[in-house]
Amino acid sequence: MKTPAHIAVTGAAGQISYALLFRLIAGDLLGDDQPIVLHLLEIPEAIAGLDGVKMELIDCAAPLLHDVVVSDDPYVAFENADLAFLIGAKPRGPGMERRDLLRVNADIFAVQGRALNASAKRTVKTLVVGNPANTNALIAQHNAPELPPENFSAMTRLDYNRAKSQVAMHCRCPVSEIKRVIIWGNHSTTQYPDLHHALVRGKPALDKLEWDWYEKDFIPTVQNRGAVVIQTRGKSSAASAANAALDHMRDWLFGTPAGDWTSMTILSDGSYGVTPGLMFSYPVKTENARYQIVQNLEINEFSRNRLQITEAELLAEREAVRHLLR
Numbered sequence: 001m002k003t004p005a006h007i008a009v010t011g012a013a014g015q016i017s018y019a020l021l022f023r024l025i026a027g028d029l030l031g032d033d034q035p036i037v038l039h040l041l042e043i044p045e046a047i048a049g050l051d052g053v054k055m056e057l058i059d060c061a062a063p064l065l066h067d068v069v070v071s072d073d074p075y076v077a078f079e080n081a082d083l084a085f086l087i088g089a090k091p092r093g094p095g096m097e098r099r100d101l102l103r104v105n106a107d108i109f110a111v112q113g114r115a116l117n118a119s120a121k122r123t124v125k126t127l128v129v130g131n132p133a134n135t136n137a138l139i140a141q142h143n144a145p146e147l148p149p150e151n152f153s154a155m156t157r158l159d160y161n162r163a164k165s166q167v168a169m170h171c172r173c174p175v176s177e178i179k180r181v182i183i184w185g186n187h188s189t190t191q192y193p194d195l196h197h198a199l200v201r202g203k204p205a206l207d208k209l210e211w212d213w214y215e216k217d218f219i220p221t222v223q224n225r226g227a228v229v230i231q232t233r234g235k236s237s238a239a240s241a242a243n244a245a246l247d248h249m250r251d252w253l254f255g256t257p258a259g260d261w262t263s264m265t266i267l268s269d270g271s272y273g274v275t276p277g278l279m280f281s282y283p284v285k286t287e288n289a290r291y292q293i294v295q296n297l298e299i300n301e302f303s304r305n306r307l308q309i310t311e312a313e314l315l316a317e318r319e320a321v322r323h324l325l326r
């Protein structure tokens with residue numbers, strides 16, 4: 001039998017985690033022969049609720065689940081972690097500006113970065129889901145100086161999945177026929193969903209699609225999808241976010257399919273003229289649990305402008321949390 005994988009999940013009593021945990025113990029990420037120990041982190045007020053989730057996990061009698069650790073201490077929760085899903089964050093309250101949200105959450109991710117640095121395996125792969133995800137990931141990474149910077153990422157996979165599905169619906173073809181979609185930049189409404197390099201049934205997407213639809217319908221639809229889900233469902237995306245978190249980690253660990261790529265928010269190395277050291281969503285290919293930014297894609301003026309808009313937002317976010325960056 002394989003040694004159990006230790007998976008840490010923060011915000012474990014929240015709605016995304018509720019959609020994630022049961023898929024983890026069913027083997028949806030690491031396969032049906034990989035035992036799992038779950039390490040669940042919550043704030044003290046939510047521990048009682050999390051104890052209830054733990055009971056339900058146990059009640060699944062899942063053969064892969066070897067243990068469940070519940071804690072309100074990140075140093076305990078991250079102990080020995082191989083994978084960390086940082087989902088827990090404070091939601092935006094009434095009258096709260098994005099700037100206020102940034103500040104409250106920045107402190108959380110500084111603490112958790114330090115805890116990962118102290119407690120997790122040196123190879124821990126970290127995915128930040130909690131918003132503002134890019135900048136939270138940057139803070140966590142800066143506060144974990146002994147861990148490889150390339151092992152920190154944030155989630156734009158939900159945006160990528162949304163983009164793929166919009167194209168598939170518009171072209172009336174299966175999602176599997178849509179390849180090489182890109183989400184550039186921030187997980188926010190400034191993100192740039194780019195179809196200039198996308199393929200539909202192996203042919204350039206923009207040869208098949210009307211430009212008007214691309215610019216005026218597709219781009220804003222993907223950028224604003226999260227808000228529209230909240231308006232429609234009355235709650236923010238949960239199952240689709242958990243699904244995207246699994247897709248992100250699975251591709252990172254096991255590789256992207258031949259002929260395709262994915263989008264991940266990772267530390268910029270300056271590729272495509274983006275300021276180095278920002279957490280920026282790029283097209284990436286993955287192999288042997290490592291990612292590489294897809295290089296040499298042509299960026300026209302339309303795309304360049306949009307890349308600059310989302311980069312400017314990330315630079316402003318970084319300025320607002322500068323005191324937490326080492």
Ligand code: NAX
Pocket residue numbers: 010011012013014015016017041042043046087088089090091108128129130131132133155156157158159187226236237238241
């Ligand atoms: P919920 O409010 O249902 O759950 C969040 C949980 O985090 C709560 O149980 C809360 O007690 C816990 N928490 C708060 N501070 C914590 C801390 N310091 N340590 C540990 N746990 C803590 O939110 P949910 O719908 O699960 O969403 C979680 C986060 O994901 C939010 O920030 C949300 O904005 C973000 N999202 C990010 C997405 C992405 O694509 N990157 C998409 C979905 C989602 O909007």
